[in-house]
Amino acid sequence: MTLEAAIRVARGDFRLELDLTIAPGEVVALLGPNGAGKTTALRALAGLVGGGRVQVEGSTWDALPVDKRPVGVVFQDYLLFAHMTALDNVAFGLRARGTPKTAANAVALEWLDKVGLAEFARAKPRTLSGGQAQRVALARALATDPLLLLLDEPLAALDASTRLKVRSDLGRHLRDYPGHTLLVTHDPLDAMVLADRIVILEGGRVVQEGTPAEVVRRPRTDYVAHLVGLNLYRGWADGTEVSLVDGGRLTVAEPVAGEVHVVFSPTAVGLYPEQPAGSPRNTWPVTVVGVEQHAHTTRVQLAGTPAVFADVTTATVADLRLEPGDRLWAVLKATEIHTYAV
Template sequence: MRLDKGDGPDVRGAEDDTDGLDARLVLDRGAFRLDVRLSVPPGEVLALLGPNGAGKTTALRTLAGLAPLSGGHLRLDGRTLEEPAVRRRVPAEDRPVGVIFQDYLLFPHLTALDNVAFGPRCHGASKADARARAADLLDRMGLADHAGVKPRRLSGGQAQRVALARALATGPRLLLLDEPLAALDARARLDVRAELRRHLAAFEAVAVLVTHDPLDAMVLADRLVVIEHGRVVQEGTPAEIARRPRTDYIARLVGLNLYRGEAEGHTVRLGPELTVTATEELTGPAFVAFPPSAVTLSTDRPDSSARNTWRARICGLESHGDQIRVALTGSADELPLTADLTAVSVAELGLHEGAQVWATVKAAQTHAYPA
């Protein structure tokens, strides 16, 4: 499926020739302040990630025109949609923006065809033209046989595709997706995620996705922007973010133990009595990270060449996929870490909350990078 620039209304202003999204989203709301810069070229899918209350949905609402900016600017394909300093604000209904909400918000009394045709009709298309365009979009989504079906008779995956078709029907230059897979069960998410990725890959304008699910972000997005407390704390490709997280939230998101300290050679000092030996050689402020799978636990002090060995206490155990994730607190400077073990290993070691163990991580599995 491809949507070319000619598929929708000409929304380009005369201000410049820059394609894509250029925004600084500033919004003051009581004690909370959002201040996020976004630059997204056409054809790129950007995911906004962050913990609850970070400002992801607020950012999406400002892009859609549902929440007015306090400052900054919002430009799309060179046209200024909003800039408080010059008192310019294009109403939400006049912006070339399509939105897919978390619960899809399909009109329950309309068929799938009429749901999709609704947007073009609101933009002045004749009933025949709007329905023809809707039928074409549903056909591209593999839903031609469901054109006459109302939302209550659609599966979650089918409803998601109808919502996507409806958002695309007006030829938007900015597509916003608010937790687009959250309403699906685990079985449906797998298939719909792959299908949505194919459609987004063919979308030639800008797509911005808000999600709290790291897998959705890694699969659907070309680039990630991580927001915490209304600010961007890290951005990059999914591989860059996963390989070198820069906050505890991101480390937990991608499943890494992460610490910050001062590096000298292969040693990173985390505290007065705590050091970690890493593969890389660095000098100065540094992060050091390793996956939970790299942590080995034993009830006796290990007789090995591993440089990273700490006394630790188990403070929690929980299922994590087909393994058990063990949360530990170290005795030296209270180093927190997590380890992934098989259920058999947990049983053989007799691990339980409060148990004292030795945690070992080989230097070859520990990586440092500049902070």
């Protein structure tokens, strides 16, 4: 049965209004900037704050205390009990619900084996690596056979070299989990790799949701566009001409009408010291605001009408000697621009 939640939480001037559904076996990622309400939503589902109405399999959880809700939680810092062994940590939830010690330990050892840590059953948390601690926390959350698994920034505490392996392991365990999973994260890569569906939260409201592919291809806010590395504008289209809300006009390849989003990759933007002549392309004057080195390209922030981000090669940076304040011409082919209805 699908889990259905209606979360309404008010704190001062902030109000969270989130309607959420999660199907059995589905992983939903709740993604958004700091202060969007992600952690508040997670705490409401767990019963740690009021304002969360949850229904699943015909039953309502609203009146259930925290320890009676069929929920498993993996916190950002894992919150393992330092004085307990890995085995005792995983068995803790079962013991708290009245399972005899022998039976609880048997289930805990089975889960440690599933996450590849059976040999660390007697280890204390301080002797475990970050990746190992994360797997113990996951085993503890799943050992009670919860209907809902809540993951609060589960990879945030890991270094980059560990994160790739642990993300892969986590994805494998989530694929085997038959319950409902909510992943709270600010990292778009975690969401894209682990989730079946992404819900974007800004200012306590859902601004976009869809599969990872849908979100990447059609961002609907500046925050989402920045996450996926695209230039995004709103405008009014008439044929192949789009007048942008914040100023400027762009020519697109396919005729369209009405209010639209306009999106294109920073790699599609060319930079020239003089205005190019010849083929009919979008060209407009820009001023360099900032230059930031990425892995294999350089991201150039440009003021203009419209303002734009361009990704260029190191060779281009050297040829143009790019510095803040430089005046250039931006060039963009109409065929590189995509539009879709607002």
